[in-house]
Amino acid sequence: xxxxxxxxxxxxxxxxxxxxxxxxxxxxxxxxxxxxxxxxxxxxxxxxxxxxxxxxxxxxxxxxxxxxxxxxxxxxxxxxxxxxxxxxxxxxxxxxxxxxxxxxxxxxxxxxxxxxxxxxxxxxxxxxxxxxxxxxxxxxxxxxxxxxxxxxxxxxxxxxxxxxxxxxxxxxxxxxxxxxxxxxxxxxxxxxxxxxxxxxxxxxxxxxxxxxxxxxxxxxxxxxxxxxxxxxxxxxxxxxxxxxxxxxxxxxxxxxxxxxxxxxxxxxxxxxxxxxxxxxxxxxxxxxxxxxxxxxxxxxxxxxxxxxxxxxxxxxxxxxxxxxxxxxxxxxxxxxxxxxxxxxxxxxxxxxxxxxxxxxxxxxxxxxxxxxxxxxxxxxxxxxxxxxxxxxxxxxxxxxxxxxxxxxxxxxxxxxxxxxxxxxxxxxxxxxxxxxxxxxxxxxxxxxxxxxxxxxxxxxxxxxxxxxxxxxxxxxxxxxxxxxxxxxxxxxxxxxxxxxxxxxxxxxxxxxxxxxxxxxxxxxxxxxxxxxxxxxxxxxxxxxxxxxxxxxxxxxxxxxxxxxxxxxxxxxxxxxxxxxxxxxxxxxxxxxxxxxxxxxxxxxxxxxxxxxxxxxxxxxxxxxxxxxxxxxxxxxxxxxxxxxxxxxxxxxxxxxxxxxxxxxxxxxxxxxxxxxxxxxxxxxxxxxxxxxxxxxxxxxxxxxxxxxxxxxxxxxxxxxxxxxxxxxxxxxxxxxxxxxxxxxxxxxxxxxxxxxxxxxxx
Amino acid sequence: xxxxxxxxxxxxxxxxxxxxxxxxxxxxxxxxxxxxxxxxxxxxxxxxxxxxxxxxxxxxxxxxxxxxxxxxxxxxxxxxxxxxxxxxxxxxxxxxxxxxxxxxxxxxxxxxxxxxxxxxxxxxxxxxxxxxxxxxxxxxxxxxxxxxxxxxxxxxxxx
Ligand code: FES
Ligand code: FES
Numbered sequence: 012x013x014x015x016x017x018x019x020x021x022x023x024x025x026x027x028x029x030x031x032x033x034x035x036x037x038x039x040x041x042x043x044x045x046x047x048x049x050x051x052x053x054x055x056x057x058x059x060x061x062x063x064x065x066x067x068x069x070x071x072x073x074x075x076x077x078x079x080x081x082x083x084x085x086x087x088x089x090x091x092x093x094x095x096x097x098x099x100x101x102x103x104x105x106x107x108x109x110x111x112x113x114x115x116x117x118x119x120x121x122x123x124x125x126x127x128x129x130x131x132x133x134x135x136x137x138x139x140x141x142x143x144x145x146x147x148x149x150x151x152x153x154x155x156x157x158x159x160x161x162x163x164x165x166x167x168x169x170x171x172x173x174x175x176x177x178x179x180x181x182x183x184x185x186x187x188x189x190x191x192x193x194x195x196x197x198x199x200x201x202x203x204x205x206x207x208x209x210x211x212x213x214x215x216x217x218x219x220x221x222x223x224x225x226x227x228x229x230x231x232x233x234x235x236x237x238x239x240x241x242x243x244x245x246x247x248x249x250x251x252x253x254x255x256x257x258x259x260x261x262x263x264x265x266x267x268x269x270x271x272x273x274x275x276x277x278x279x280x281x282x283x284x285x286x287x288x289x290x291x292x293x294x295x296x297x298x299x300x301x302x303x304x305x306x307x308x309x310x311x312x313x314x315x316x317x318x319x320x321x322x323x324x325x326x327x328x329x330x331x332x333x334x335x336x337x338x339x340x341x342x343x344x345x346x347x348x349x350x351x352x353x354x355x356x357x358x359x360x361x362x363x364x365x366x367x368x369x370x371x372x373x374x375x376x377x378x379x380x381x382x383x384x385x386x387x388x389x390x391x392x393x394x395x396x397x398x399x400x401x402x403x404x405x406x407x408x409x410x411x412x413x414x415x416x417x418x419x420x421x422x423x424x425x426x427x428x429x430x431x432x433x434x435x436x437x438x439x440x441x442x443x444x445x446x447x448x449x450x451x452x453x454x455x456x457x458x459x460x461x462x463x464x465x466x467x468x469x470x471x472x473x474x475x476x477x478x479x480x481x482x483x484x485x486x487x488x489x490x491x492x493x494x495x496x497x498x499x500x501x502x503x504x505x506x507x508x509x510x511x512x513x514x515x516x517x518x519x520x521x522x523x524x525x526x527x528x529x530x531x532x533x534x535x536x537x538x539x540x541x542x543x544x545x546x547x548x549x550x551x552x553x554x555x556x557x558x559x560x561x562x563x564x565x566x567x568x569x570x571x572x573x574x575x576x577x578x579x580x581x582x583x584x585x586x587x588x589x590x591x592x593x594x595x596x597x598x599x600x601x602x603x604x605x606x607x608x609x610x611x612x613x614x615x616x617x618x619x620x621x622x623x624x625x626x627x628x629x630x631x632x633x634x635x636x637x638x639x640x641x642x643x644x645x646x647x648x649x650x651x652x653x654x655x656x657x658x659x660x661x662x663x664x665x666x667x668x669x670x671x672x673x674x675x676x677x678x679x680x681x682x683x684x685x686x687x688x689x690x691x692x693x694x695x696x697x698x699x700x701x702x703x704x705x706x707x708x709x710x711x712x713x714x715x716x717x718x719x720x721x722x723x724x725x726x727x728x729x730x731x732x733x734x735x736x737x738x739x740x741x742x743x744x745x746x747x748x749x750x751x752x753x754x755x756x757x758x759x760x761x762x763x764x765x766x767x768x769x770x771x772x773x
Numbered sequence: 774x775x776x777x778x779x780x781x782x783x784x785x786x787x788x789x790x791x792x793x794x795x796x797x798x799x800x801x802x803x804x805x806x807x808x809x810x811x812x813x814x815x816x817x818x819x820x821x822x823x824x825x826x827x828x829x830x831x832x833x834x835x836x837x838x839x840x841x842x843x844x845x846x847x848x849x850x851x852x853x854x855x856x857x858x859x860x861x862x863x864x865x866x867x868x869x870x871x872x873x874x875x876x877x878x879x880x881x882x883x884x885x886x887x888x889x890x891x892x893x894x895x896x897x898x899x900x901x902x903x904x905x906x907x908x909x910x911x912x913x914x915x916x917x918x919x920x921x922x923x924x925x926x927x928x929x930x931x932x
Contacts, residue, residue, distance in 0.1 A: 037876030040811015040851035281877025505874035674914030
């Protein structure tokens, strides 16, 4: 329930739940998402996509399509400038601009079914679709590799003849070239102590192998990009993206344009979860616009979203954990091989560095492989890389606790990481809430309510995510009536306009509805990283607080002018400026706002943040299930998600983030998968067959917000959005194991695999 | 390209006529011909409910209805749900209960919930979950949506 007060919060505004500034438009159908854009003279674009998972393109003949009535232009890779190799940090993943150009229009080879080969602009969408059938492409079909095991097998067909494996020492580095041609793009290793010896001296050792499939973020709004290349050479792109500046860079690099000649206007976004950071059709729409002189809009259909955008990796994993009778973990060993899809860049490094974080370990060995396969190139998906790895570690942890006869939360508490402990990556933990979350689980009503009934079980699991920092820009403007304008470069995916306004309101002592927040385009606000990595409320919030403080500094000067004193003698508290010299000299923020024109002119300020003290976060979930042993169907009976959110910024939307992430995880655990046939065709590319959770599949999702303030933010805010997808895969698997006494090690745990597991048990 | 067909219909209380091709869906005509983009497209094949509208008082997925089929019928869309200065109780409840994040699913959920509550304002959680199972939301996990619909039902019963 939204409310404007929260007795638990020590702040006036931060921690409450005001109604969002932007929701009125969303409940009335007025909000403009990228798909809703319509420009004068606009043409409709459509992409021709490869029917093969792996093939060489011998010839493309577009002449018949070009002659089709109503078709205005056709483009292929030959219209694309030559793009050089250059690797850059692209939100939560790394990317090479040459490969991004090839992703937008295949060059010589198609690497997955659905790879873009050509595109058409026509008077309407149906004509564009007809024209696709008229483009003749001659392919030399090659054998595809569809799993990491196939890709790494002796003599496997290579996707990229020139690619060699790189040895990587840390996340976000390119690593050193081993010179070995292979489908393994990179290998990352973290090690400490002597795990081998420690395993030998352990009372209990459990080792298991896991396999998971690709899954999709599943946002309801398909990808869309509209481009207009003006006669003066300036290109404008309107798109539903998580980050306008990243799209600008990608487009300027792939089209060889100066960044100043590209303007990206971020539209409202109908869900992203990491999948809407990269541009898939922007360069193509731009080239079509250049050829026609008219705006061109391209929207994916659902099949294209599944086959041609960026899902997250399927994987092959092993986890081995040892412990002693006293409940201390002796050693851990984790092997992760992640599908990158067609181009390097799976989130395996993130999986490798997060999966053991809930535990303070002396002896460990973690190895991660980034493996290319003939499937769409993966993109970020909510805590990318972490949920799969957590499935492996957290189910083995559960089994070790079971073997030791210790309560799984007590076992975790005994080994929990605390401030000052070292992660496997070598980074030292700042103030974190691992213990607090585990204790909250132990104290929760859910954990203390016995679960009774046949074939019912309870599972718990922990998860951790770094959370992002990254740079943001915010601009604060004081209006003459005391209201405030706020512009940031952060795309608002789910209420960040308001969560950031609340921080400004807190500083100024006003209400959030006295602030009007908007999202700027790339020409109107400074560089801002994408809304991803759970960074926006945190990092853009800091930029907004800094800009607000700059505004207050300037207003102190104005007050000093009025009172003929020095700015240093003016303080601001409780929404008023006060003179330290004369207690009668006081003026409210609003009244001073009305006097700005007479005291030197308007006041506004911009600030950029690039925070380093990012508050990472732990979550812990409790899941109760019932398994129907006749049908194999798993019903989630009760679910509680606990999370250290730092100081909650917006109470309701913190809860909603946690609920949404948990449910995506439940879907991943139980039903979702890219189902491939041997030739590399995704056989279930509709929402009917790619089965995401519906209202009927779920109970209410209870949340418990544990608030351990982040010292790196003025109000203690941590990122919230990603952690909640990390524990569910393992929490559900542990619950199923508790219910039927079988440990499933393959996702999804759908009725078919449950029945198979029950049969094997007999 | 087939000849265009003249369709006379009523949308949100206004008599409207338009020309369309036989292959165009109602969803496409609403969005592309009539510029009523409040109704959303998530899948185009009847599996997400983002395009839910009323056709002669019954909810349908407008992506599965051909535009020519609405000749002589009446259509209501999300644009017609609120009065000029007053939201419908379902819309109000979605605001109050934070029942949306990105909001792309929201028009569909509001139309479907309104259809349910106009008949059964006292629908309980199970009934609401069954009724809304054709509408996908990927952001919220549904918890707050269900609570919003329950609360709107209470308002509509005059509680
Ligand atoms: S767009 Fe009609 S049901 Fe999805
Ligand atoms: S709020 Fe985003 S899909 Fe429902």
